[in-house]
Amino acid sequence: MTEKKWTLKSIAAHLGVSNATVSNAFNRPDQLSSKKREEILAACKALGYFGPNKAARSLRKGTFNIVALVLPDSVEYMVSDPVASSFMRGVAKVLEPQGINLLLFSGNTDSVNNIVDFVDGFICYGRPRNPKLIEQLATVTKQVVTVDFELQDQASVNIDNQGAAREVAKAALMQFNAPAEQADAAILGLRLLDTDLICRVYDHHLPKLSTSIAHQRLAGYRQALEACQVTLPEDRIWNIPESSERFARIAAKEALAIRPRPNVLLCMSDLIALAAAREALAQGIQIPQELKIVGFDGIDEAELFQPTITTIHQNSENKGEQAASLFIRKEKRQIRLPFELRVGQSI
């Protein structure tokens, strides 16, 4: 039983060599004879010393092998979002083989202060809920990669959210043969407003200019509506605070209660689209005959559902891989990833 807690120093003393020698044995093989190195390593192993203390080494070197994954919202919430999960999977896939660990960080937090000294940098998946965080991340000296939003001239990974939203909305709206058939649209938006409420979104609520993906998608929908000459009454946009079945269903219920009942639902996530579809079916509304629904993201469940959901498929896992690669290579590029319109049975 080796109860003693070894340190580099104590080990060196015990072995009768200097601490630099032990340090070199672990970190710089070229600095000592390989024979001596082997000896030392073996002795350390036998004694139960597993190498230099990583916290101390990090303090000294300034590197940590930890990157903070800044989530838009609380960890609690993000972990159950399939799109975020795919993204994390992509990130982990690239980082794990490099021996880099992932620290989950909530976008609700007031400050990165508690972790900034522990990590090599940040990968931010979506604009953090708390604006203070954004300010800080903009001034931080460590590396930052942003995803689905931009920050000064940091590296970033994006898709053309506006263009994608326009395409998917168009796909739905083109199903109508105006003027014989009239499209009545409603938009189920995801985090259009900075609130936890499910509510209507009126024009005066919206910021003039925003780079958040929700607003970009909204702009895309609007372009499509305009192109198809469909006017959207101002009470036809909902805010859903998080992409959950429960919240989405409530909003869907509200939207379907309006008269004339909307016959197109533009949903900012597949989870929302699925919830809306379930609500509609539960009310006996036929999809797509009486109601067309489109989603966004391209999650598996939307393809397994009946009817399959028309959506914009984006490869979230790849997004994660790209972000992690940028991070590792310390590149400061902006990457724009492709998306793909997937037409299902829901329109």
Next chain:
Amino acid sequence: MTEKKWTLKSIAAHLGVSNATVSNAFNRPDQLSSKKREEILAACKALGYFGPNKAARSLRKGTFNIVALVLPDSVEYMVSDPVASSFMRGVAKVLEPQGINLLLFSGNTDSVNNIVDFVDGFICYGRPRNPKLIEQLATVTKQVVTVDFELQDQASVNIDNQGAAREVAKAALMQFNAPAEQADAAILGLRLLDTDLICRVYDHHLPKLSTSIAHQRLAGYRQALEACQVTLPEDRIWNIPESSERFARIAAKEALAIRPRPNVLLCMSDLIALAAAREALAQGIQIPQELKIVGFDGIDEAELFQPTITTIHQNSENKGEQAASLFIRKEKRQIRLPFELRVGQSI
């Protein structure tokens, strides 16, 4: 523009006070006049010093406000498992308000060495894939909470997997009126073997004694089979390496190809049960008339699916909360959580 990189020392010098005073201003309000404290804090803020470097403080204090969440498998895989996600949600829910951050750690890794010096301890969700990790976690001096398996006399959170498996299997088997109706069972097991292969599991493959949840569940199934006097031919157990639709579907296909075709599928996860159900329906097999299926875990999707899956519902989120609470309180208790049989339309 404050380009200078402040340290406690340099700030103290700049302000003409001792470093202890600055340190106290941030950490121990009672050690100095609140007036001076305010002054110092304000000055620091103005100068762009955001408080003591956390890495250095941690080296000194030995605490990190980081806990490693050790996953059974790669981060990449675990992040997409809904049950694991619920668990993580529970953990995050308790830890986040305490300002404790979560470091994701892969159960495939050879050694906790790279992170052990950065964390206050470990929460292990399921037995890590790599046995070396288990050895190390058993000897680590930091706090460990295990979930779904036990480690020496560390704190742990569990359910009675064997009892639960027995119950759910019984529920399915009791639907048959022997001897008129004969149950032909097959088991779709999750990680019964330490391999990436989808394959049959023969008795000689199995360890005699195992505390892994897969083997406990298998034991439970066997008890139920015995109690209902159903014999299980030795080629009716499958190993599925991970709880994914794709793999499970392949195994289900194999199982349904056997003659006489099984009319009961005991599945070790809901994801597997869902995949099996989809495969069966695709083959035109009627559930539950021609085939009964039971799952394990109680995920949302299994309740939304048609037919709803009979399963053991365990509250994974609560499991996470319990584990995190044990961790925070530094308790060394073993907690056994209840489970609930939920009978759906699949039997």
Next chain:
DNA sequence: CTGTTAGCGCATTCAA
């Protein structure tokens, strides 16, 4: 209430 000092455990000069 304030200041001085000795480490936390290590990596890196620089001299030998």
Next chain:
DNA sequence: TTGAATGCGCTAACAG
């Protein structure tokens, strides 16, 4: 190739 010394940035004990 090795060893002694310095400091990464901080906290806690102690002295004033």
